[in-house]
Amino acid sequence: MTVLLSTDGLRMRFGGVVAVDGVTLAVNEGELRCLIGPNGAGKSTFFKCLTGQYKPTGGRIFWRGRDITALDPFAVARLGVGIKTQVPSLFDGLTAMEGVVLAVRRLHGEAEARRRAVRALERLEVGDLGNRRIGLLAHGQRQLVELAMVVAPEPDLIILDEPTAGMSAEETGRAADLIRELNREHAIVVVEHDMQFIRTIAHTVTVFHQGRVLMEDSAEIVFKDPRVRDVYLGKAVA
Amino acid sequence: MVGFRTGLQIGVALMAAVLAAVLLPRYLELFTLINATVFVSMGVLALSLGLIWGFGGILCFGQTAFFGLGGYTYAVASINFGDTTWAIPLALALPTAVAAALGYLMFYGRISDVYMGVITLTTTLILFKFANSTAGDQWKIGSSPLGGFNGIPGTPPLNVPFDPGTQLAPDQIFVIAVLCLGLCYAAAKLILRTRFGRVSVAIKENELRAELLGYDVRLHKMALFAVGGFMAGLGGILFANCVFVSPTMFSLSYAGQVIIWVLVGGIGTLAGPVIGCILIQTLTTYAGTLSMIDPNLLLGALFMLAVVAVPKGLLPTATNLLAKLARRGDES
Numbered sequence: 279m280t281v282l283l284s285t286d287g288l289r290m291r292f293g294g295v296v297a298v299d300g301v302t303l304a305v306n307e308g309e310l311r312c313l314i315g316p317n318g319a320g321k322s323t324f325f326k327c328l329t330g331q332y333k334p335t336g337g338r339i340f341w342r343g344r345d346i347t348a349l350d351p352f353a354v355a356r357l358g359v360g361i362k363t364q365v366p367s368l369f370d371g372l373t374a375m376e377g378v379v380l381a382v383r384r385l386h387g388e389a390e391a392r393r394r395a396v397r398a399l400e401r402l403e404v405g406d407l408g409n410r411r412i413g414l415l416a417h418g419q420r421q422l423v424e425l426a427m428v429v430a431p432e433p434d435l436i437i438l439d440e441p442t443a444g445m446s447a448e449e450t451g452r453a454a455d456l457i458r459e460l461n462r463e464h465a466i467v468v469v470e471h472d473m474q475f476i477r478t479i480a481h482t483v484t485v486f487h488q489g490r491v492l493m494e495d496s497a498e499i500v501f502k503d504p505r506v507r508d509v510y511l512g513k514a515v516a
Numbered sequence: 517m518v519g520f521r522t523g524l525q526i527g528v529a530l531m532a533a534v535l536a537a538v539l540l541p542r543y544l545e546l547f548t549l550i551n552a553t554v555f556v557s558m559g560v561l562a563l564s565l566g567l568i569w570g571f572g573g574i575l576c577f578g579q580t581a582f583f584g585l586g587g588y589t590y591a592v593a594s595i596n597f598g599d600t601t602w603a604i605p606l607a608l609a610l611p612t613a614v615a616a617a618l619g620y621l622m623f624y625g626r627i628s629d630v631y632m633g634v635i636t637l638t639t640t641l642i643l644f645k646f647a648n649s650t651a652g653d654q655w656k657i658g659s660s661p662l663g664g665f666n667g668i669p670g671t672p673p674l675n676v677p678f679d680p681g682t683q684l685a686p687d688q689i690f691v692i693a694v695l696c697l698g699l700c701y702a703a704a705k706l707i708l709r710t711r712f713g714r715v716s717v718a719i720k721e722n723e724l725r726a727e728l729l730g731y732d733v734r735l736h737k738m739a740l741f742a743v744g745g746f747m748a749g750l751g752g753i754l755f756a757n758c759v760f761v762s763p764t765m766f767s768l769s770y771a772g773q774v775i776i777w778v779l780v781g782g783i784g785t786l787a788g789p790v791i792g793c794i795l796i797q798t799l800t801t802y803a804g805t806l807s808m809i810d811p812n813l814l815l816g817a818l819f820m821l822a823v824v825a826v827p828k829g830l831l832p833t834a835t836n837l838l839a840k841l842a843r844r845g846d847e848s
Contacts, residue, residue: 329728355730367728369721380718381729383711427729 615745
């Protein structure tokens, strides 16, 4: 199986604090990988390193074997990486349609971009919101419109940072179905701390703790491991 | 493809420019016409800031730097060449290049908005100081003295291309200025319809999202800033044609006024800043001729009044009001 994205000893230090401490990880083509860990485990910092928002202070990031450690976020996106941030990051003054068209306009002409935008909005079941201004949408709708923007260019890999943040139980259930559905065509990395949500979607789970990888295995094994429970309960782990 | 609305707006603006160009020289006295040309040249400057600030989110506090550079380059080059034909492209290229270079340093340096305001203001003030200190014979570029505080009084007016003997009269320069303003408006409207323009607006809305979609935000901002520099430079050339170039073009008072024109006229619109500029300049100039009230005091009072009464600016407020009236008319 081809390795899509990998890191080798990735390290991110902020002054005296080491937020990510030598993380080595590989995500294969078509994989659905969950990165979990309690608050402060270093997941979001790791996410920002992967997406070029932070320049790591050590280690390397590879995309299909090519070193992309120093790339800016736009260059990472151009490789075929769709990125969704924890707090929906959208163009509030534009309509949902305009926003999604822009997401594909870099790759396609106007007419094709519109076609793909319509398809992406419909795929996420928000086709009826196309003409609505993004800034006026409800939180759950905003999450879906952002996801439509991420999916529309048909990236090889989608990285989602806490996709269920602020969602109701019903919306979370829908999000899980959606992620499974998207995984049929895209490799996905989900950064999340909601164990319940992970339980419903997970294949392989990587557990972060204090900036390091505590363990990496199938969901079943990870959830049975007492160390993972301890980490979430705030107990010290050897 | 240009939408119906954009096409209509461009059509109306160009029509207004042509009408003004045909009618005003017939009815206005020479002095008033020259004043009107000054306002139009300032309108181009206002439009340049309206474009980059209102649609690109770039608050340039020193748009006058490019205005002044355009004017000075035009004056110096036309005196040296003895012909204004090649002075014009040069006077457009220099402010554009300086804007691109300054934009490169600011945007690639990831300077935040507040500091960008400070840097651009400082740039125009440095140019102001420099231009002020160029008195004396030692400050010459070729055969053109820079003139220090007095500027370059002998700025030649435009001549017929490649025919320096045939200089244009003030009414002809007015016509050119008005048409330039109309064309700049049309160009800005069209730019905003292109992918580049739409990405610029998206960057203003959310820089991170635009970047995560694969757009090089820094390059886009630099390019838009350079377009603004080009337009402001054009304003400077027109200004040099009806007044003369002097350090005032770079001054703090001019730099501040441009911001006021845009805010009063309506940020996020293109016609608003031009309307704001012409309205405010007409009022303050009129107040100046009456000698009853200090024009700067009036300018400050107008600005405060506008911020309180029409916080969105004149044009958006008027448009909203008209839309409301139309809706009420439909309902009744």
